[in-house]
Amino acid sequence: MGGESADRPVPDAAARTPARPIVTVVVGGGIAGLVAAWVRAQAGDHVLVLEASEQVGGTVRGATLDLADGSTVTVDVGAESFATRTPAVADLARDLGLAVVQPDPLGAWAYAAERAHDDPDAPLRPVAVPLPRTATLGIPTSPWSRDVRRALGTWGALRAWWDLGMPRTPVPPPDRPWSLADWVRERLGETVLDRLVAPVAGGVHSADPATLDPRTVAPQLVAAYEKTGSLLRAASQVAAAPGRGKDKPGSPVAGVEGGMHRIVDELVDAIEAAGGAVRTGVRVDALVRNGDGDGWVVRAGDEQVAAARVVAATPRRVATDLLGDLLPPATAHPRHGSDVQLVTLVLDAPALDAAPRGTGVLVAPSADVRAKGLTHATAKWPWLRAALPVHRHVVRLSYGRAGDPGHTRVPDVDEALADASRLLGVTLDRAAVVGHLGTHWPDALAPAVSFDRERAEAAQAAAPGLTVVGGWVAGTGLAAVVGHARAAVTPPAIA
Template structure:
């Protein structure tokens, strides 16, 4: 498969010229009445185009259906889970239609052009452990594009009032849990007394009940190492990476293999050290040269080449079922009805349950409301040669007590060598995360991008220890997520069991996605493939 040629460097002068040209074009405003008139006419033209395109697609599908008797699968949702499911269904003999409500595919894997650079505006990496994503990228002929991180360390910001303390996180750690407790790194972060308490883990017997009973990450850390380790080390990592509280995530979902290692070593710290012994800094995650959106492009390209119908701007309003019909399912979208032998629902939880529940008996319907989970990612491209030295490594996690609104910062050009090469000397990309699942963050929920970018510039200055001004910003972008999910906890496991029980009695319907699989590309890909692993022939 040919890879799109990427221009490796765009000079600051070129970017400045582009900005200047855009500003000049914008300096001659139209009268308000003319603008309103143009907008209305433009909207009508767009509606007509959508209607015509939808009718044309419907005619093409009808002709194709008549010529191809293979079972028809409709995938609702074109995020990672939906595209992965569509590819496997096509490979097992189905005709496949993917309906995506938005204008593009990929879901939480997104791309934005900022200051002439093509940047990930969502997920930027994947977990190497287990090899799930690496193997899938190999199937997509992308294994040669897998990119390692720079290996630069992560830091932690703590503070009270206006005072900020910045220290590297322990080199051997897992989700903030230190593998070696009696070190200066740990003492600097939690203090001498808390370090002594954490060291009790090395001599405290391991409860046999912990071998099988449900455990949250918070419960394990608090019991074995104390509250300070939980609050000052683990919580910032979990909040920054997963946007949730350690009490809300199950230890087996958070750290596969950790429970067994605890039982065999008799210590949480020794278990972490054992799991991390072969994983130097930065080696637990990887990305793709050119960004993770390259995977979406490859998937979409292969699907189209295989004859899969990829339909944008097609929200699904309902699914109806006639069990005795030759094609038992009808998918309703934009006034059209698509007949299907099989349906895969690959949307976030709320719309997924909105489609699934009407197919279920009243006593089996599943609660669809979710907690507050608005998350925002602010990306800044800045002209700041002082950041060439990566003063805070590859990124920073923020303790709740620190005088900052952002919960984490990734210094992307310090983390990814391929991106540093594209950006050029002195130009840097930083990504700041705002908002936590289950909490209401006004600056996120307001929807005010300008306010969020202004806050990102302020917070980046404090986090990096390098003063940034608005004039240093060459470009910016905001990406918002309203369907983020934590790693699986008790409530999520219960809902997953309810969904599975309902699907057992509903032949021909599958539900996939992060809200069932858990956070991370590895979990999403694996769950989608398991769900649709049935041949059509």
């Protein structure tokens, strides 16, 4: 455990470790660990990455599918894009010699269920609308713009417009529960909530807006609302903030030609070229500080390795065990992640050539499909489209929302195909499927909380030579994780 001391001498580093003395051991070969390892290797450290699974990259992973016609296609089965609100990932990709690519500007759609106007007893019916280009968490900035009217209809737009003339309703005090759903329903009406906010917030936070507190998920929006007294004006202010794109819903994103997993392949090559080593299948079970507090012993089963510097780059649960009492107790319960399942379908389907739902669909929790989102990857990424024969499409469905532990099974092809048909508005039959793959990510996308970063900083201050990186301290998403990992192992963050 992190608080223990190793008084006995450290045996030589185990076989297959570099011959030179190891200065930095990185525990966890996800993107955070690999970025930290590369930075330290370039700085001259002798770096060893220890990764528990047989494959590096963590949730940035590619997979090659064998297709019915004997060909193959390699696709991302974890992260497939990155937010461009910071230059962190684009800079990394370019430093590694990879081409950063923009998604096709088709835009995405929302899929929801709603009742006929003014009739609470009417059955729910599905509705699919293109997402307005300028919005914050699905909240439109201008109810009368053409794309918003198209999404909401005249009555929905009119109801949203009332917000500008409504009296300001105070933000509840911090100890009073408050939900994004209640806020949007009150200010902008049910149609904005059902058609726009539920799918977008559900996609971004993997949760029902009824369970999301605006003070946690949208503090800037709440601050802007407190100034302006209008949710539409607040959304405009946030959408106009520096770093926000003006032309797509949510944060603007980019990708890497060939897929995000290429960053992982290139990082491993770059670490090795700089003299470092990356080992897979090595599960670290203890980090022990030397008795004099100078240096560490990293233990994995029967093996142990001496290190001057340790970078803990695992998910929260593992880091909590490894760091032990170096980590101050949590002041609140961190929210756990969701059980995410992905189904990738490769389809020969001419009906999809026209990209009927743009680059993909975000799904409201109330909808009649279990999928929470669909990415039409060949519509979104021109490089992937160009790599495949005509009429061939890659469609990725994602399943599993936060707080919904009921579903942990990866859906089978027929279930995924039925969902894809509904979401894309096109009948897709089994004969169209030329390849498929299910991927399971347990406890994924756990939201980072500020007290975790403070705990990690306290552990670092108490234990010289320790650096803690990864999504649980940096925030979910590659933009946050990469930028944080790079800075955390670069002076002045370390000596």
